[in-house]
Amino acid sequence: MSISIEQRRQHRLMTIEKSLAKRHRKENAFRRMGLMAVITGMTLVAILFVSILMRGVPAFWQATFYTDVYFDPDIIQLEPKPERESGESQFAFDERYSQWLTRAGLVNWQTLIDNALEEALGEEVEPRQLRDLRALVTSGERYALRDRFVEDPSLLGQTIELKMLASANVDVWIKGNIDRDLPDARQQLSAQTREWADRLEEQGVIRNAFSTSLFLNTDSRSSLASAGLAGAFMGSLFMMVVVIALSVPLGVSSAIYLEEFAPKNRLTDLIEININNLAAVPSIVFGLLGASIFIGYLRLPLSAPLVGGLVLTLMTLPTIIIATRASLRSIPPSIRQAALGIGASRVQTVFHHVLPLALPGILTGSILGVAQALGETAPLLLIGMNAFVANVPGTPLEQSTALPVQIYLWQGNELRNFFEARTSAAIIVLLGLMLSLNALAIWLRKKFETRW
Amino acid sequence: MKKHTLSVAVVAGLAACVSTAAMARDTIQIAGSSTVLPFASIVAEEFGNTYAEFNTPVVGSGGSSGGLRQFCQGVGENTIDIANASRSIRSGEIESCAENGVNEILEVKFGYDGIVFASRLDRAEFALTPEHVFKAAAAQLPQDGELVDNPYTRWSEIDSSLPDQEIVLVIPASNHGTREVFEEKVIHPGCDTVAEVEDDACNNLRGDGRIVEIAGDYTETLARLDAQEDAVGVFGLSFYDQNRDRLQVATVDGVTPSLETIGSGEYPVSRPLFFYVKGEHLDVIPGLAEYTEFFLNEMTSGYGSPLEDAGLIPMDEEERAEALEQFESRTVATAE
Numbered sequence: 001m002s003i004s005i006e007q008r009r010q011h012r013l014m015t016i017e018k019s020l021a022k023r024h025r026k027e028n029a030f031r032r033m034g035l036m037a038v039i040t041g042m043t044l045v046a047i048l049f050v051s052i053l054m055r056g057v058p059a060f061w062q063a064t065f066y067t068d069v070y071f072d073p074d075i076i077q078l079e080p081k082p083e084r085e086s087g088e089s090q091f092a093f094d095e096r097y098s099q100w101l102t103r104a105g106l107v108n109w110q111t112l113i114d115n116a117l118e119e120a121l122g123e124e125v126e127p128r129q130l131r132d133l134r135a136l137v138t139s140g141e142r143y144a145l146r147d148r149f150v151e152d153p154s155l156l157g158q159t160i161e162l163k164m165l166a167s168a169n170v171d172v173w174i175k176g177n178i179d180r181d182l183p184d185a186r187q188q189l190s191a192q193t194r195e196w197a198d199r200l201e202e203q204g205v206i207r208n209a210f211s212t213s214l215f216l217n218t219d220s221r222s223s224l225a226s227a228g229l230a231g232a233f234m235g236s237l238f239m240m241v242v243v244i245a246l247s248v249p250l251g252v253s254s255a256i257y258l259e260e261f262a263p264k265n266r267l268t269d270l271i272e273i274n275i276n277n278l279a280a281v282p283s284i285v286f287g288l289l290g291a292s293i294f295i296g297y298l299r300l301p302l303s304a305p306l307v308g309g310l311v312l313t314l315m316t317l318p319t320i321i322i323a324t325r326a327s328l329r330s331i332p333p334s335i336r337q338a339a340l341g342i343g344a345s346r347v348q349t350v351f352h353h354v355l356p357l358a359l360p361g362i363l364t365g366s367i368l369g370v371a372q373a374l375g376e377t378a379p380l381l382l383i384g385m386n387a388f389v390a391n392v393p394g395t396p397l398e399q400s401t402a403l404p405v406q407i408y409l410w411q412g413n414e415l416r417n418f419f420e421a422r423t424s425a426a427i428i429v430l431l432g433l434m435l436s437l438n439a440l441a442i443w444l445r446k447k448f449e450t451r452w
Numbered sequence: 453m454k455k456h457t458l459s460v461a462v463v464a465g466l467a468a469c470v471s472t473a474a475m476a477r478d479t480i481q482i483a484g485s486s487t488v489l490p491f492a493s494i495v496a497e498e499f500g501n502t503y504a505e506f507n508t509p510v511v512g513s514g515g516s517s518g519g520l521r522q523f524c525q526g527v528g529e530n531t532i533d534i535a536n537a538s539r540s541i542r543s544g545e546i547e548s549c550a551e552n553g554v555n556e557i558l559e560v561k562f563g564y565d566g567i568v569f570a571s572r573l574d575r576a577e578f579a580l581t582p583e584h585v586f587k588a589a590a591a592q593l594p595q596d597g598e599l600v601d602n603p604y605t606r607w608s609e610i611d612s613s614l615p616d617q618e619i620v621l622v623i624p625a626s627n628h629g630t631r632e633v634f635e636e637k638v639i640h641p642g643c644d645t646v647a648e649v650e651d652d653a654c655n656n657l658r659g660d661g662r663i664v665e666i667a668g669d670y671t672e673t674l675a676r677l678d679a680q681e682d683a684v685g686v687f688g689l690s691f692y693d694q695n696r697d698r699l700q701v702a703t704v705d706g707v708t709p710s711l712e713t714i715g716s717g718e719y720p721v722s723r724p725l726f727f728y729v730k731g732e733h734l735d736v737i738p739g740l741a742e743y744t745e746f747f748l749n750e751m752t753s754g755y756g757s758p759l760e761d762a763g764l765i766p767m768d769e770e771e772r773a774e775a776l777e778q779f780e781s782r783t784v785a786t787a788e
Contacts, residue, residue, distance in 0.1 A: 187697070222498055303510055390497050414490060
């Protein structure tokens with residue numbers, strides 16, 4: 001009898017041990033799979049970041065000329081900058097000044113650059129080589145010279161050391177982004193220009209210097225090396241202002257109403273389902289809607305950040321409503337009961353007790369929604385924001401592009417050798433903005449977090 | 453009550469702000485062909501830099517058809533002023549323009565562009581004729597007196613002089629003006645050499661994946677060539693020119709495309725480039741006439757100009773004068 005019990009015990013133990021080993025194996029396998037999934041994900045993200053950084057970071061440094069430029073009075077034949085005389089009306093002065101500006105624009109600033117380069121090369125450049133010479137410095141620098149002179153006409157007759165951006169193709173050549181062994185016919189620059197560029201680099205006239213042009217300039221097509229993000233940045237900023245000003249108050253108040261005050265009935269159920277559905281609508285649909293309503297019907301201007309902001313608001317609203325409702329729902333009912341119990345009205349309960357506690361969640365949700373809107377491209381293409389704009393917009397009604405659209409536009413630029421790096425640099429800027437927004441969201445959540 | 457007044461004031465202010473902006477746009481708005489886009493953008497920028505009193509025009513893309521569709525949406529501040537096109541306007545488009553009140557369509561021709569066939573630099577060289585391209589692209593070809601589905605899979609099967617390479621042809625989709633020129637200057641002449649294929653069947657291209665249509669711009673075509681290394685792509689000459697370190701160009705009828713051969717008309721696949729100005733906007737949008745004249749200036753689009761550097765084939769003196777004269781006399785475009 002006792003043996004039989006012992007045997008059964010043994011048998012049971014064996015069964016347990018066997019199944020235990022199997023369970024452990026299963027658990028380990030599951031853990032390994034989970035770990036593998038995380039590692040795969042992290043590796044992909046790492047590859048993405050490393051490849052973007054590797055391509056993009058060098059673009060923040062650009063081949064730059066450090067040369068002495070002589071503001072030759074023989075070339076700049078221009079009367080002194082007009083000063084407003086006493087008794088002269090503002091209008092008359094503006095007229096006179098604008099005429100002076102036009103004449104300043106007609107000065108052959110390019111010759112100043114040509115002369116400076118000749119000086120640096122230490123050789124006489126024949127007229128037939130002028131084209132090769134002018135391929136060295138990016139064409140926008142002549143306007144930079146003009147603007148500098150207009151600002152400070154006392155430069156006339158002086159020689160000052162200036163930084164000038166090399167042309168996009170020289171930058172590509174100096175950085176080795178084009179195969180240097182390719183035959184002449186396959187090179188972008190003539191043999192003469194290449195030789196000059198190499199010589200000037202040896203002399204230290206061309207240096208690879210950190211360039212602010214990416215941040216301070218607007219997009220450019222005629223002077224590719226000076227193409228920058230300033231216009232797109234302002235466009236994005238205006239859009240975000242519109243999005244925040246409209247979607248946060250609208251989204252948060254509708255969420256509060258739906259969660260705290262609205263009766264539970266068929267209608268509110270329907271509204272809830274629709275909001276959830278709206279959150280899943282592809283962004284391009286909002287673009288089509290925006291194009292037909294804001295531009296076609298309300299006749300708002302094309303390519304304007306205001307319209308972009310309105311479209312992105314529509315897109316962000318459901319996200320904010322859902323996040324706000326979730327964070328209101330996570331507040332324990334005891335808080336509401338306590339407030340109501342000591343005689344607070346429902347409005348007081350919500351605004352004095354529930355909302356402050358839900359704030360971190362609402363802020364996080366709103367910021368993530370806005371960050372998503374910042375990176376949105378597709379709807380903007382449909383309202384004409386994918387245009388080439390060379391002005392920095394001063395108001396939300398002026399034409400503009402946006403950062404993600406600028407990335408899309410640069411990605412499509414013909415001069416692949418130069419713009420592949422520049423596109424990645426723009427991506428780094430955009431990612432940097434996104435990461436700081438997300439960091440802000442995390443920081444706010446940590447700061448206002450309450451535990452109970 | 454106070455709050456109520458405030459919100460009314462805000463709304464009214466916003467509405468006023470919107471309506472004044474909608475009343476007085478002072479920046480020229482352009483859209484259209486992606487072939488013309490780089491040229492128009494350069495001119496826009498130079499224009500903005502040269503004339504202190506005008507804003508830099510805004511240049512959008514969307515293809516020739518997309519641009520003309522926007523152009524024909526009507527007259528008013530929220531419609532575009534200029535449509536860029538790499539083909540001339542069609543009669544249907546003139547009609548739809550007229551329906552929406554756009555009657556004064558001023559056509560401005562500003563230069564030429566070549567269409568080239570290019571392949572990856574590390575692949576075989578091509579010497580094509582329209583006949584080769586048609587035979588590679590057609591949906592149906594005659595065989596033993598009967599029309600059958602295109603049997604060719606390798607270029608060498610079409611002509612022994614061509615490389616023994618898979619046939620993959622990357623062409624622009626129909627939203628591009630380039631497509632029309634491709635059909636007119638390559639497919640149709642090629643089609644004429646094959647008597648059995650009827651004229652209206654010429655444009656039927658094979659649908660077995662060997663013809664890849666690209667709705668985006670040339671960078672997308674280039675990316676396609678990186679993915680399918682055997683592919684031959686259709687590009688604008690200016691695009692090829694700026695990517696000579698990656699692409700090699702095919703000759704057509706033995707002629708290598710270049711500024712000279714296209715300018716002289718020796719290279720067969722070229723087309724004029726246009727932009728269309730909305731006459732109704734000329735006195736409304738500041739700088740519209742100046743922009744057009746600036747564009748047609750020898751310094752902007754002639755020999756040695758920034759546009760030539762960017763790959764445009766300039767018009768000669770006579771044509772330039774004619775284009776300018778046509779614009780200045782406000783000659784309204786008619787369909788050919």
